[in-house]
Amino acid sequence: MRVRKRQQRSRSNRPSKRPSRCSRAVGSKEIASIDLVKAVGLSHRPTFRKNYLNPALASGWIEYTQPHSPRSPTQRYRLTSKGKRWLQLRGED
Numbered sequence: 001m002r003v004r005k006r007q008q009r010s011r012s013n014r015p016s017k018r019p020s021r022c023s024r025a026v027g028s029k030e031i032a033s034i035d036l037v038k039a040v041g042l043s044h045r046p047t048f049r050k051n052y053l054n055p056a057l058a059s060g061w062i063e064y065t066q067p068h069s070p071r072s073p074t075q076r077y078r079l080t081s082k083g084k085r086w087l088q089l090r091g092e093d
Contacts, residue, residue: 018051018052018055018056019052019055019056019059019061019062020061020086021040021052022036022040022052022053022055022056022061022062023056023061023062023079023083023086023087024087025039025040026062026077026078026079026083027079027087028079028084029078030065030076030077030078032075032076032077033045033049033053033075033077036052036053036077040052053077056083057077060080060083061079061080061083061086062078062079062080062083063077063078063079063080064077065077065078
């Protein structure tokens with residue numbers, strides 16, 4: 001029996017579709033998570049956080065406005081310089 005190994009694709013610095021949707025929704029403003037959920041077109045916040053927000057934060061496309069209190073009720077998100085460059089390259093700024 002032959003076992004096939006999965007080939008891992010190089011992901012470079014390109015976001016997947018989900019975090020990129022989150023980055024586009026943030027745009028050039030600071031935005032609350034509930035507004036991001038609506039902008040992406042979802043209604044289930046845990047799914048949004050797991051599939052969209054956390055990957056975008058981990059890849060450095062968006063950042064907290066209050067990094068020392070991530071669970072603050074007044075927490076908002078904004079694009080990083082990496083996210084802004086990506087939007088400019090795509091002509092979406």
